[in-house]
Amino acid sequence: MKNGVLWICLPLLAPAVSADATLNIGSKRFTESYILGEILDQTARSAHETTVDYHQGLGNTGILFAALRSGDIDLYPEYSGTIWFELLKKNTAGDLAALNRELAPLGLTAGLPLGFNNTYALAMLDARAMQLGISSISDLAHEPELKLGLSQEFLNRKDGWPLVKSVYTLAFEPMGIDHGLAYEALAEGKIDVMDIYSTDAKIAKYGLRVLRDDKHAFPAYHALILYRSDVPRRFPETWAALHKLEGRISEKQMARMNAEAELEGRSFAAIAADFLASGTAQKRSASSGRNLLDLTFGSDFWRLTVQHLLLVFVSLGGAIVVGLPLGVCAAYLPAFRQPILSLVGVIQTLPSLALLAFLISMLGTIGVIPALIALFLYALLPIVRNTFAGISDIQPSLKEAAQSLGLPFFARLRLIELPLASRAILGGIKTSAVINVGTATIAAFVGAGGYGERIVQGLALNDAATMLAGAIPAAVLALVLQGGFELLDRWLIPAGLRQGTLD
Amino acid sequence: MIALENVSKTYGKQLALARTSLTFATGGITALIGPSGCGKSTLLRLMLGLIQPDEGRVIFNGEHMTASNVESARHAIGYVIQDAGLFPHLTARGNVVLLAIFLKRNASWINERVNNLAELVRLPREALARFPRELSGGQRQRVGLMRALMLDPDVLLLDEPLGALDPVVRSALQAELKSIFSQLGKTVILVTHDINEAAYLASDIVLLREGRVVQRGALGELLRHPAEPYVKQFIQVQRPMVAELR
Numbered sequence: 001m002k003n004g005v006l007w008i009c010l011p012l013l014a015p016a017v018s019a020d021a022t023l024n025i026g027s028k029r030f031t032e033s034y035i036l037g038e039i040l041d042q043t044a045r046s047a048h049e050t051t052v053d054y055h056q057g058l059g060n061t062g063i064l065f066a067a068l069r070s071g072d073i074d075l076y077p078e079y080s081g082t083i084w085f086e087l088l089k090k091n092t093a094g095d096l097a098a099l100n101r102e103l104a105p106l107g108l109t110a111g112l113p114l115g116f117n118n119t120y121a122l123a124m125l126d127a128r129a130m131q132l133g134i135s136s137i138s139d140l141a142h143e144p145e146l147k148l149g150l151s152q153e154f155l156n157r158k159d160g161w162p163l164v165k166s167v168y169t170l171a172f173e174p175m176g177i178d179h180g181l182a183y184e185a186l187a188e189g190k191i192d193v194m195d196i197y198s199t200d201a202k203i204a205k206y207g208l209r210v211l212r213d214d215k216h217a218f219p220a221y222h223a224l225i226l227y228r229s230d231v232p233r234r235f236p237e238t239w240a241a242l243h244k245l246e247g248r249i250s251e252k253q254m255a256r257m258n259a260e261a262e263l264e265g266r267s268f269a270a271i272a273a274d275f276l277a278s279g280t281a282q283k284r285s286a287s288s289g290r291n292l293l294d295l296t297f298g299s300d301f302w303r304l305t306v307q308h309l310l311l312v313f314v315s316l317g318g319a320i321v322v323g324l325p326l327g328v329c330a331a332y333l334p335a336f337r338q339p340i341l342s343l344v345g346v347i348q349t350l351p352s353l354a355l356l357a358f359l360i361s362m363l364g365t366i367g368v369i370p371a372l373i374a375l376f377l378y379a380l381l382p383i384v385r386n387t388f389a390g391i392s393d394i395q396p397s398l399k400e401a402a403q404s405l406g407l408p409f410f411a412r413l414r415l416i417e418l419p420l421a422s423r424a425i426l427g428g429i430k431t432s433a434v435i436n437v438g439t440a441t442i443a444a445f446v447g448a449g450g451y452g453e454r455i456v457q458g459l460a461l462n463d464a465a466t467m468l469a470g471a472i473p474a475a476v477l478a479l480v481l482q483g484g485f486e487l488l489d490r491w492l493i494p495a496g497l498r499q500g501t502l503d
Numbered sequence: 504m505i506a507l508e509n510v511s512k513t514y515g516k517q518l519a520l521a522r523t524s525l526t527f528a529t530g531g532i533t534a535l536i537g538p539s540g541c542g543k544s545t546l547l548r549l550m551l552g553l554i555q556p557d558e559g560r561v562i563f564n565g566e567h568m569t570a571s572n573v574e575s576a577r578h579a580i581g582y583v584i585q586d587a588g589l590f591p592h593l594t595a596r597g598n599v600v601l602l603a604i605f606l607k608r609n610a611s612w613i614n615e616r617v618n619n620l621a622e623l624v625r626l627p628r629e630a631l632a633r634f635p636r637e638l639s640g641g642q643r644q645r646v647g648l649m650r651a652l653m654l655d656p657d658v659l660l661l662d663e664p665l666g667a668l669d670p671v672v673r674s675a676l677q678a679e680l681k682s683i684f685s686q687l688g689k690t691v692i693l694v695t696h697d698i699n700e701a702a703y704l705a706s707d708i709v710l711l712r713e714g715r716v717v718q719r720g721a722l723g724e725l726l727r728h729p730a731e732p733y734v735k736q737f738i739q740v741q742r743p744m745v746a747e748l749r
Binding site for chain 1: 548551553573574575576577578580582584585586588589590591592593594601602605634635636650
């Protein structure tokens with residue numbers, strides 16, 4: 001599985017590989033997981049026992065689980081229902097003891113229930129529910145005139161509407177509605193009941209009443225920590241600190257913290273810090289909303305910049321080392337020409353997320369390595385193609401002049417042909433670098449860091465400012481690189497080849 | 504001495520050179536002449552090993568030219584191409600010394616050689632520091648000649664060396680070339696399509712047509728005893744007066 005490119009990259013990856021003495025915490029890519037991850041991170045650091053590395057928004061459930069099993073991370077916040085249904089692929093859920101019997105063979109443990117259950121729920125406007133005297137799902141049966149507007153996902157999931165309908169024997173004909181639009185529809189009275197998550201950020205904003213699941217139709221999605229079973233032994237003091245979080249967060253508190261992030265634009269770190277300082281999620285103090293400048297040059301700016309530059313330049317370096325010889329082969333070996341050019345062309349057409357997914361499954365790891373390989377592959381085409389074109393475009397008479405001097409092949413390549421093709425080759429490298437700056441933002445989707453981390457976060461929060469705080473530095477970096485290469489051109493392209501007006 | 508023994512060359516179905524044997528004696532100056540497509544450039548490129556003959560062989564200094572000795576043979580053959588073929592990324596001097604530096608010749612030897620050659624071809628010293636695009640056509644051709652002569656080759660091949668120059672520069676350079684050839688005393692093989700140039704520079708003319716040697720000899724011989732009517736016709740087109748007089 002290790003190829004030449006990996007070896008080139010390995011020394012640079014060293015900092016990213018987890019040391020045994022470091023506690024690695026992960027979180028998934030949605031608001032609640034970001035906040036819980038921050039709470040775990042800050043709590044673990046407060047024990048001052050070990051180095052803590054927090055990989056925020058590392059990926060989706062599958063990626064986090066894979067990272068946990070491979071030891072890339074040691075723990076992350078998860079939900080009991082998700083472990084039963086998605087990770088263990090069971091049809092029914094049991095209690096925590098049963099869950100841990102299933103997880104034990106994997107060397108994993110689920111524990112420290114945080115206190116809230118983030119499951120599907122049905123909700124109404126509080127005022128309307130009060131008026132009709134509805135507080136539980138059973139009560140809905142008495143009001144057959146109510147209009148239900150449910151998301152397509154909820155309508156179709158086995159543990160969604162079909163389950164509720166059969167457990168409570170409801171006769172409604174619900175309409176499908178986009179989840180984002182359902183809140184407004186509810187507020188305007190176009191629908192009476194919608195599906196939500198029980199820690200939904202918009203519960204308070206829209207004055208929603210969450211109907212009690214009195215017949216326990218919905219499976220429990222208790223928030224807890226999924227960890228490698230050796231964590232309490234490896235980090236006893238840190239574990240003791242984390243233990244204090246057990247049962248500390250109620251559904252209301254979680255919903256409020258979600259709202260602070262999604263509706264008020266507070267940073268995850270600040271929300272977590274407030275929660276830990278007071279033992280409860282507080283109403284935000286006087287601190288103002290985040291402006292773009294503060295966001296852009298936030299404390300993580302240099303870390304993200306370094307990560308982004310490493311991704312771009314390590315992959316670019318590999319692409320030059322491999323692409324230049326490939327371009328030369330394509331120019332001199334007609335038998336290899338079409339295969340080489342077609343191959344790098346095909347790679348370029350692969351959608352980046354598909355390529356990353358493919359690499360992750362092939363390499364069995366997430367993070368920097370698959371990202372570097374993907375960027376390396378994308379950087380190949382411009383370099384190979386321009387090297388090939390640059391050499392092919394050299395006047396035949398000059399090639400013949402070099403040959404007739406009696407210079408051997410590699411001397412001709414080094415002394416004559418590569419310098420003559422240098423403008424085209426540098427152009428290819430420049431194109432690859434600029435493309436890589438953009439494509440590297442995708443790397444955040446697999447936990448490789450860089451400016452993309454903010455874009456991913458902004459997408460999860462639906463927060464344009466956070467997205468821009470990632471997108472703008474990436475765009476500026478592309479421009480800076482472009483300018484840097486123009487300067488490099490002057491230095492690297494032989495003086496005799498530059499545009500001149502001397503003749 | 505350089506010789507072709509029963510050499511032939513075709514490109515696909517196109518005959519470039521019918522079976523031909525030619526010997527070029529040491530110190531002789533020969534012009535290969537004929538209309539375009541007659542095979543004269545093919546002959547030069549065969550002698551440089553740039554193309555391989557379909558049959559026959561090329562003998563250089565008594566040795567059969569093969570893939571293993573072709574590079575050392577090229578070091579002993581100076582080649583000047585039309586429009587000089589200078590490398591645009593190197594200065595005039597860089598072009599001239601490229602091969603000598605690659606072969607790790609002594610720096611003071613290189614300097615002395617460059618100075619002597621610049622004097623021989625009458626290239627101003629300051630032109631050596633210029634890039635090819637900063638030189639006039641005539642200067643480029645002088646640098647091309649210096650590059651070909653740098654390692655003091657046994658044989659000098661010139662492919663239409665003055666073909667890209669305007670007539671005034673051309674006639675001045677013809678005179679210079681003649682004097683350079685006489686100073687060098689080397690085997691010179693020159694490709695041209697101009698019978699006046701051929702007759703002026705060379706004592707020995709090889710007339711080619713459609714891949715075949717039609718006749719070889721001095722101009723007078725070609726005129727007095729044309730091997731076939733085409734010889735007279737070819738010369739007459741370019742030199743009507745001379746053809747009439749003789």
